[in-house]
Amino acid sequence: MSTIKSMRLHIGLFGCTNSGKSSFLNTITNQKVSIVSSKPGTTTDPVEKVMELKPFGPVLFIDTAGFNDQSFLGKKRTEKSKKYFDRSDVAILISDASQWGKEELKLIKIFKEKKIPFCIVFTKNSTIPKDVLQTIEKLKYPYYIHPSIRPNSDFTSSITSMLKKILPKDWFETPKMVADFVNKDDIFILVIPIDKEAPKNRIILPQQQAIRDILDKNGITVVITPEQIQVTLSLLKKDPTLIITDSQAFKQVFSLVPENIPVTGFSILLARMKGDLDEFIKGIDMIPLLEDGDNVLIMEACSHNPVCNDIGREQIPSGIKNHTKKNIHFDVKVGHDFPDSLKKYRLIIHCGACILNRKEVLFRINEAKNNSVLITNYGATLSYIAGDSKRTLRFINGQKKRKKD
Numbered sequence: 189m190s191t192i193k194s195m196r197l198h199i200g201l202f203g204c205t206n207s208g209k210s211s212f213l214n215t216i217t218n219q220k221v222s223i224v225s226s227k228p229g230t231t232t233d234p235v236e237k238v239m240e241l242k243p244f245g246p247v248l249f250i251d252t253a254g255f256n257d258q259s260f261l262g263k264k265r266t267e268k269s270k271k272y273f274d275r276s277d278v279a280i281l282i283s284d285a286s287q288w289g290k291e292e293l294k295l296i297k298i299f300k301e302k303k304i305p306f307c308i309v310f311t312k313n314s315t316i317p318k319d320v321l322q323t324i325e326k327l328k329y330p331y332y333i334h335p336s337i338r339p340n341s342d343f344t345s346s347i348t349s350m351l352k353k354i355l356p357k358d359w360f361e362t363p364k365m366v367a368d369f370v371n372k373d374d375i376f377i378l379v380i381p382i383d384k385e386a387p388k389n390r391i392i393l394p395q396q397q398a399i400r401d402i403l404d405k406n407g408i409t410v411v412i413t414p415e416q417i418q419v420t421l422s423l424l425k426k427d428p429t430l431i432i433t434d435s436q437a438f439k440q441v442f443s444l445v446p447e448n449i450p451v452t453g454f455s456i457l458l459a460r461m462k463g464d465l466d467e468f469i470k471g472i473d474m475i476p477l478l479e480d481g482d483n484v485l486i487m488e489a490c491s492h493n494p495v496c497n498d499i500g501r502e503q504i505p506s507g508i509k510n511h512t513k514k515n516i517h518f519d520v521k522v523g524h525d526f527p528d529s530l531k532k533y534r535l536i537i538h539c540g541a542c543i544l545n546r547k548e549v550l551f552r553i554n555e556a557k558n559n560s561v562l563i564t565n566y567g568a569t570l571s572y573i574a575g576d577s578k579r580t581l582r583f584i585n586g587q588k589k590r591k592k593d
């Protein structure tokens with residue numbers, strides 16, 4: 189199973205036009221990924237490239253447009269590149285030392301404000317002015333002087349050792365989807381509806397991840413459709429440790445599974461892994477408080493999934509309206525661009541965010557907090573509409589408490 193993009197370390201390449209960002213990307217990947225030219229403003233839209241980079245495993249490099257492009261289109265490109273700050277786990281500031289100046293300092297200020305660990309790569313073999321070097325050394329910013337634009341192992345190992353220095357210590361301990369719940373021979377039932385909306389001939393990534401986590405810990409996975417719940421429970425000699433269901437099947441699962449057997453959803457586990465489940469739970473408490481005329485933002489991270497399409501546009505709006513009996517207005521926004529203004533909303537309901545990295549999900553949660561808007565996700569909302577959001581959270585809360593004790 190290849191690592192999904194959202195789980196890779198995201199490394200943003202930022203700097204002025206012509207500083208050598210695209211050359212850096214091509215050098216480190218040893219491929220012609222980005223167009224390089226001596227004309228400033230060559231990279232217009234950010235370019236993403238995945239690669240295996242030891243010891244981090246799979247990473248995603250993001251080559252951005254030059255930060256100092258003041259032309260009309262340049263400003264638009266810069267705006268687009270700025271969105272990548274919120275997706276970058278770490279940043280590399282690429283600079284032609286002879287041009288070092290206020291744009292570089294502006295970028296460093298942004299990295300600090302946004303708490304993005306960063307390092308500096310000086311390109312073009314140009315001499316770094318003494319005062320610049322002194323300041324950088326005094327502030328202990330890791331830097332590397334890139335002697336040539338040809339790939340070589342020294343170059344790669346210098347970059348990786350810089351990245352290792354700046355990466356937060358907990359990066360290598362990214363929470364797993366279910367691994368921390370699993371003991372040897374525990375039984376986990378995964379409920380996956382195979383209806384017309386199910387992707388053809390495959391199961392989706394959160395389901396794959398759950399299976400892999402359970403296998404890693406020598407647990408036992410039983411994968412079934414909702415129609416097989418009763419027969420499966422009757423065939424098992426012991427109760428399953430947990431039933432994990434697709435959000436679409438909450439109602440059916442709640443009605444068929446005895447209360448003593450814990451139930452949760454893939455999207456709840458995904459929220460725990462990538463986001464802040466506690467914030468999403470607070471968001472759920474907002475639903476019964478919604479009033480006539482309130483605006484709710486439905487936020488989907490991508491537009492290609494017909495299941496999410498139906499959940500965001502049909503199931504959740506009609507479920508909430510039926511539940512609250514209020515005339516609530518729903519806006520749907522799709523894609524990587526989170527709206528700049530959230531002021532008009534009382535609640536944000538985010539999709540499962542399977543294509544976003546943890547950094548971006550946390551950024552969105554933070555933006556909601558900064559605008560005093562509560563936020564929750566599809567899974568938590570669907571379990572609420574199905575009548576028992578507390579049940580889907582009970583097991584996770586119990587595990588959390590057990591860990592604390």
Ligand SMILES: Nc1nc2c(ncn2[C@@H]2O[C@H](COP(=O)(O)OP(=O)(O)OP(=O)(O)O)[C@@H](O)[C@H]2O)c(=O)[nH]1
Binds near residue numbers: 204208223253335
């Ligand atoms: N000698 C030398 N030239 C370099 C180096 N890095 C980049 N260049 C040259 O600098 C010019 C600009 O390089 P790019 O990699 O396109 O720069 P960029 O930062 O991506 O530029 P924009 O896309 O315009 O923002 C090209 O002519 C490169 O060949 C380097 O380390 N040494």
Ligand code: SF4
Binds near residue numbers: 488489490542
């Ligand atoms: S959960 Fe979000 S990111 Fe994942 S497929 Fe659905 S809309 Fe796309």
Ligand SMILES: [Mg+2]
Binds near residue numbers: 211224252
């Ligand atoms: Mg470029």
